[in-house]
Amino acid sequence: MAAINSILHAGQTQSWYLLLLILPLAYLATVVIYRIYFHPLSRYPGPFLGKISEFYSFLGVWRNDRTISQYRMLQKYGSPVRFSSNELVFSDVKSVSEIYGQSSLLPEKERTVSEALSATGQPNVLNIVDRHQHGRVRRLLSHGFSLNGLLESESLVAAKVDQYVDLVFRQNENTIEGSGSSRLNEKTVDIYRKSHELYLDIISQLGFARSFDCLNGDNTTALDDVDAFGLVVPAQAFFPGFRYLPIPAIRQGFERVARLERFARKCLNDYIQGSSGRAGGGGYDPRKHTSILSSMLNAQDTESGTNLSMEEIVENTIIFLVAGSSTTAVTLTYLVWECGRRPEVMKKLVEEIRSTFPSNGEMPSYREASKLEYLNHVIDETLRVHGPLNTGVPRISTGRNIGGHYLPAGAGVSNNPYATARDAAVFPEPELFQPERWENATAEMRLMSRPFSIGPRNCIGRHLAMMGLVLTVTRLFQQFDLHVHPSVTEESMRLRDRGVYTPWGESLLVVATPVEKG
Numbered sequence: 482m483a484a485i486n487s488i489l490h491a492g493q494t495q496s497w498y499l500l501l502l503i504l505p506l507a508y509l510a511t512v513v514i515y516r517i518y519f520h521p522l523s524r525y526p527g528p529f530l531g532k533i534s535e536f537y538s539f540l541g542v543w544r545n546d547r548t549i550s551q552y553r554m555l556q557k558y559g560s561p562v563r564f565s566s567n568e569l570v571f572s573d574v575k576s577v578s579e580i581y582g583q584s585s586l587l588p589e590k591e592r593t594v595s596e597a598l599s600a601t602g603q604p605n606v607l608n609i610v611d612r613h614q615h616g617r618v619r620r621l622l623s624h625g626f627s628l629n630g631l632l633e634s635e636s637l638v639a640a641k642v643d644q645y646v647d648l649v650f651r652q653n654e655n656t657i658e659g660s661g662s663s664r665l666n667e668k669t670v671d672i673y674r675k676s677h678e679l680y681l682d683i684i685s686q687l688g689f690a691r692s693f694d695c696l697n698g699d700n701t702t703a704l705d706d707v708d709a710f711g712l713v714v715p716a717q718a719f720f721p722g723f724r725y726l727p728i729p730a731i732r733q734g735f736e737r738v739a740r741l742e743r744f745a746r747k748c749l750n751d752y753i754q755g756s757s758g759r760a761g762g763g764g765y766d767p768r769k770h771t772s773i774l775s776s777m778l779n780a781q782d783t784e785s786g787t788n789l790s791m792e793e794i795v796e797n798t799i800i801f802l803v804a805g806s807s808t809t810a811v812t813l814t815y816l817v818w819e820c821g822r823r824p825e826v827m828k829k830l831v832e833e834i835r836s837t838f839p840s841n842g843e844m845p846s847y848r849e850a851s852k853l854e855y856l857n858h859v860i861d862e863t864l865r866v867h868g869p870l871n872t873g874v875p876r877i878s879t880g881r882n883i884g885g886h887y888l889p890a891g892a893g894v895s896n897n898p899y900a901t902a903r904d905a906a907v908f909p910e911p912e913l914f915q916p917e918r919w920e921n922a923t924a925e926m927r928l929m930s931r932p933f934s935i936g937p938r939n940c941i942g943r944h945l946a947m948m949g950l951v952l953t954v955t956r957l958f959q960q961f962d963l964h965v966h967p968s969v970t971e972e973s974m975r976l977r978d979r980g981v982y983t984p985w986g987e988s989l990l991v992v993a994t995p996v997e998k999g
């Protein structure tokens with residue numbers, strides 16, 4: 482009897498184990514069947530693992546090629562493609578405005594990911610999801626980033642560009658060991674790293690009224706601190722409690738972000754108390770200069786009657802560093818790379834710059850330099866092929882038709898700018914770097930290549946980015962002949978999608994030779 486009981490008991494235990502195994506499998510099978518046959522997006526084509534899971538989203542983040550893998554899928558399956566179980570990716574022209582343009586039914590930013598993107602825990606213009614709250618902050622920031630607002634600060638930007646050209650490029654000897662270049666007056670420069678320092682110096686100058694002064698070596702941590710934001714802050718969206726993990730690299734990353742916050746608070750307090758430390762010293766008194774910071778402090782929203790709080794100012798200035806420095810630096814890096822390896826493009830660009838501004842002792846004004854046609858085409862083409870944010874930022878449907886397809890509320894949707902900028906019907910031979918294609922730019926070209934995006938969430942820093950790029954390229958090519966160093970390879974310059982594109986090699990060595998003073 483006892484033996485029979487124990488057999489029965491063992492049988493029952495086994496059944497439980499079996500049930501514990503079968504239930505999750507049955508649940509998984511139900512989910513898979515539902516996603517393949519009954520999900521509202523089930524009729525859209527895509528790879529099998531994309532239809533049933535978020536596999537390609539994670540793989541893309543892991544391999545740093547999310548947008549490029551979407552591009553390959555769009556080529557294979559057409560537009561729209563089901564990139565993951567609840568997400569469609571488009572590459573047609575019509576859906577661009579329907580996803581990102583002006584409309585009260587516009588798809589929204591994804592809440593969990595967006596809300597994680599904060600340095601201090603406060604909302605900022607980049608991460609606010611609610612369109613009314615976003616509209617308020619955007620209006621309060623708008624003057625500082627408007628062309629007129631920035632033109633008032635042009636001298637600050639120009640001074641940094643001049644400092645960059647002098648400190649980084651002008652030296653009578655080669656300073657990079659083993660670069661193989663030995664001619665006197667020639668200098669090998671890592672334009673990738675130095676441009677990051679330049680744009681951090683410019684943005685901190687305008688946003689904090691005090692420059693990091695990375696270029697002259699005063700600050701050796703800012704670059705890594707801003708980089709740390711991108712490494713640790715977004716991860717909080719996927720792993721709640723991520724910041725409390727006892728892993729030294731994570732702790733160090735958050736300490737770096739905290740250092741940025743302390744710097745921002747100190748600058749703001751100093752500025753408000755009128756004792757920024759720069760007043761009198763070096764002849765520069767920030768209170769006498771219009772800057773993004775002064776504009777933020779003075780702004781009042783007529784609609785809501787509110788101002789920006791100190792907490793909002795601190796948070797937003799940090800976001801400007803994160804959103805504005807690497808994007809502009811990567812664009813300059815790719816522009817120099819493309820021109821440096823295409824003698825015909827370089828020749829045309831240099832001739833335009835030097836014939837318009839023959840006296841290289843003088844810094845061209847932005848108003849004049851921004852009229853250079855070929856330079857504008859070169860920038861447009863660089864941004865088309867290598868735009869650092871051509872990365873298809875996903876939105877969440879509010880339940881509406883997009884590109885002729887109904888997307889239920891909650892479905893993820895994006896239009897992939899990397900793909901649209903390579904549409905051969907709009908940009909013949911799309912992989913060719915050809916600035917001349919912008920000579921007769923059409924509205925369609927401007928929509929398919931939209932490096933600053935469009936609509937209410939487009940880039941607020943566009944004018945600042947253009948001012949930084951135009952002044953840097955003009956000043957640099959006015960004074961130097963640049964050649965890409967032979968050690969640079971296609972592979973080292975291949976795009977790496979870290980949310981913002983960077984070259985895989987994270988470096989671009991160029992050899993600079995000064996031209997005779999005109």
Ligand code: HEM
Pocket residue numbers: 606607608619684800801802804805806808809812868869870871874931932933934937938939940941942943945946
């Ligand atoms: C070549 C340089 C730049 C490129 C290609 C670029 C591109 C973009 C793009 C595509 C977006 C839209 C992202 C989205 O859909 O969520 C964006 C947003 C933004 N950018 Fe830029 N950007 C550049 C430079 C800058 C600069 C210099 C700043 C500020 C100093 C800046 C600050 C921002 C901010 C704050 C947003 C969020 C705007 C909002 O949601 O209202 N960007 N940028």
